Amino acid sequence: MARGLPRTLSRAAARDGGLVPPKAGLSVRTSGQGGAYRSVFSFNAMQVPITDAQAYASQKIFDFAEGKIRIKGGTARLQFAVLTARASTINDNAALTWGIGSAAAASAALSSNMVNVLASTARTLDGAGTNLSTASAADVVATAFTLDGTTTPADLFLNLAFATGTDIDGDGTLAVTGTITLLWEHWGDNV
Template identity: 75%
Template sequence: MTRGLPRTLARAASREAGLAPPKLGLKAVTKGLGGSYRTVFTFAGMQVPVTDALAYASQKIFDFSDGKVRIKGGTARLQFAVLTTRASTINDSAALTWSLGSAAAASATLAGTMVNVLASTARTLDGVVAAPSPASAADIAPAATLDGTTTPVDLYLNLAFANGADIDADGTLAVTGTVTLLWENWGDNA
């Protein structure tokens, strides 16, 4: 919490930075003032459905307020569990790639704005039954500037299976872990 400001003013200041959409298993806490922020995303079994026909999925995790958003860095440590029957949906030892980007996944190859906050990171889903796989850690790409002056920038967790054989039918992944994002909002020139 920001010292010197009453609690309600500190909360209002963090809401002005942006908000996480309501989603069971997702919590975002933003601290900062004057355009410089630290947002910690906590995932507690957040469910993400993955359709077999696409073999990729996205979940919006944050809506930044309008303005140019400068990503300064951060870290991510996530675990993934398959909640559906592995033998008939997302298979044992499936090769998952995940990223953070300003655009939702649009193909099984995560690239461009789908990976402009955190590069595509590989993780083999080797947890037993619905147990999470070991944690997958990655660093946030530093020094990325996202232009949200016309349309505010969103942040997505993107998931994909590059090999279509890794998924046999629609399935559900559960995401657990944390992402810490250090960023600035440079404002809107309008």
């Protein structure tokens, strides 16, 4: 009987923490109890389309449960590959900016709530053809802060952008591979 207890606690943590939107190449494992959680986001060539007209894109990676969410810290290590023809879409050595926020990207200049969980991080796409770029590592924001999800549950987005029009010549697709570890607390709901 004791063998099933860790599995039951793991399922309870995942259910209490929030939901993972269905997306090929994305999985999340949440552990913890009593309102303190650790979520590990695993990316295995998760595809994110990016249009030339916008030069930015978002992928929702988590829906927190309703309530106040206190982000405590964490780390990220991601690699990127261009799955479309480099000469006509996302160019060789394109300057990618990425971050994690509670809002989807709304411009190529990632700022404010688009990068309030993990600050805007620059990465040159140095992988040739469809090969992965070298790893880009970053820490989740240094200061703990709270997302107010009491009216509408808070979301978490991976945001990607190209700052200059010369980095992307046509609609393209990036593949994201790596891990994000997030430490957080659920402080409950006011209602």
